[in-house]
Amino acid sequence: MDFPLPSIGAAVASGSLGSEQAVQACLERIERYDPELRSFVCLRAEAALQEARALDNEPPRGPLHGMPFAAKDVFDTADLPTEYFCRLYRGFQPARDASLVSLLRLAGAVLLGKTATVELASVGDIPETRNPHHPGRTPGGSSAGSGAAVGAGLVPLALATQTGGSTIRPAAFCGAAGMKPTWGRLSTEGVKPYAPSLDTVGWIAEDVALLQRTAAALGLLDAPGAGAGTGLRIGLYRTPWWDEAEAATRAALERAAGLLQEAGHAVTEVSGPPGSERLNQWQDVVMHGEGCISFQADYRRAPDLLGQGIREEAENLRGISAADLRAALDHIAALRPQFDALLADYDAWLAPSVPGEAPERGPGTGLATYNRAFTALHLPCVHVPGFTGPQGLPVGVQLVGARNTDHRVLAAASILEALISAD
């Protein structure tokens, strides 16, 4: 596959490309590349073009005016079916837009279509979506289509969700920028719930600048970002799972740290508080324990129309008790202020995004080893793309900040992205 450079977003943002032209360009790319990539599950081509034309004749509403975007098919949309890649919801048409879709449309962004998801953004069936950099590799999950579509340059921006690693992982595997904000800062209304204590809405974009524009349109940049590009304080956080990092990820993390230091930023090794090493296990208990509750109504209604993974989740095959779930929630909650306190001395911590390059397509979509703990801790995470591994596939790193420092993490990510790009 030979995909276009993903730069439509920058052109719209700078005003060099009108909204209608941008939508038209996206549609042409989708028509050409998506039969093989399979990142979109439905489109609203004519309606999007009409909206774009109208927006081109309007005064700008804000930083996303005229910007084409897609939404993972777990976000409800009033004018497109929402199927969650679940047979029980084939042809399902919600009555209104999810909160985040509504906010982006009110801000002048143009909904182009819905992107493929792993069933119910959970442990269910896996879509046929390809990695834009290698058709035999997974694009990651569960936001498979959002990662692939943005990574391939078919659309500059796509909404995603993360309960384990479902935004950062596909962004990393597909070579796109990705943002998982602080949990709770944006409403998840109208997104199919999986594990409410973890579920976070996020987005994948062609670059960090567009991540920032999206955050601004959603009101997340209420505090000023970092300054002129010098004097960042970065913690190098290898995490308790460093021995699971492959050579590609190890090299990316070291190179990112080196680039920051060479540019005059302070990089120091950090570690988490006692108990950090158990965060991934606790996240697992919360995700599957709450997932079992979330899927009960669907399961009792039509178990045969759910994938095997969802059925097993609803049947609590892992045997998670209410006491297990409560204990995991409490352990995680106790660590949140401790991580915030440690992070307060830094602009962000630098950590791996994924174990390595995208693995082959198969029964899974790659591991969330470096995402679970941060999701559980409710921390803002930004995946910065730009590195390539030994197999020629994207590898990246993420920056992670204290809760509610989304703006600061994005600003640091912007600096790091420029350094990687100039490398």
Added chain:
Amino acid sequence: MDFPLPSIGAAVASGSLGSEQAVQACLERIERYDPELRSFVCLRAEAALQEARALDNEPPRGPLHGMPFAAKDVFDTADLPTEYFCRLYRGFQPARDASLVSLLRLAGAVLLGKTATVELASVGDIPETRNPHHPGRTPGGSSAGSGAAVGAGLVPLALATQTGGSTIRPAAFCGAAGMKPTWGRLSTEGVKPYAPSLDTVGWIAEDVALLQRTAAALGLLDAPGAGAGTGLRIGLYRTPWWDEAEAATRAALERAAGLLQEAGHAVTEVSGPPGSERLNQWQDVVMHGEGCISFQADYRRAPDLLGQGIREEAENLRGISAADLRAALDHIAALRPQFDALLADYDAWLAPSVPGEAPERGPGTGLATYNRAFTALHLPCVHVPGFTGPQGLPVGVQLVGARNTDHRVLAAASILEALISAD
């Protein structure tokens, strides 16, 4: 107003009344009394009768087979409008049932209609619903219609929600039994979100037995209840807000404690851990802080179609910062395991449900003084009705247990209800 005795639920449960007869009886009562009471906002009379007839000819599906129920109009329903008492949603028709509505219908319960709610189950406009025991008094809120309809005997069971005190308070003011389960044990999918860290689905019923049947139908009674009625260990918890209790509530709490002791149960005074006295303030910060986020999309879409209270919430008139919200969440989270540890030595703690008898109808629906902390702590709460205050209006007490001991609290509530009833 002279309302019927609320006993339809017991008759259906015992098999002495068929589902069709029960639905018919409810509809007749509604037709006769609801023009004055104003507890229902819409009905599905013919469809409910048809379903009831079909259920009468089916083998029983479980403990709620054929039981008529209503749902607060913040639960989405696929075959009835869902308006949240909000002008922005006038005539709004969701595409599917909320999770809890779906589960009850799958269990054989018959949806009769939707009940009045305070706008968005929050700080918005207040419906015209009357207290069934005095038309000049509030039925409580935000589950105003569910409390009034059950208290008046128009329907034996009604779904409610609680973010501050919105289930327990209307149950208490209207003289019905009420249940707010452990947070997170039942999915809130399809319920309009207010403050997700607090939002809990619950139900109001004609007696504790029907609360228990509902819990059983929803899978909440997975552990055995208390035994034959002796040997309960009850903590008498006056809460840090005891000086705000009126004479009616003080008398009810003392009498409930006395009845339990006279019956041979152990009642000892208890108090919460240090910091308990700040729980109501922290709950307030979380409720309004998260509410501001939840209402953003509605507010940006059409501020003029929202009540003043909702607009002020979306505008963050209280000036709650992200740091305030995070601190309140962390303080509350730290107290949860401490309360659980204290509660572990008891079947339940006995506490006030409301400050006193229902106040006059006006700009509010009464205070959630004795509900906020327990909602924040995610503890299961059961309101036990049966006492009457000096003005002849209902007053009751609640039993509160450790997280996930819903079954145990219900069993204790059943014992206390019988003692009050025999008093």
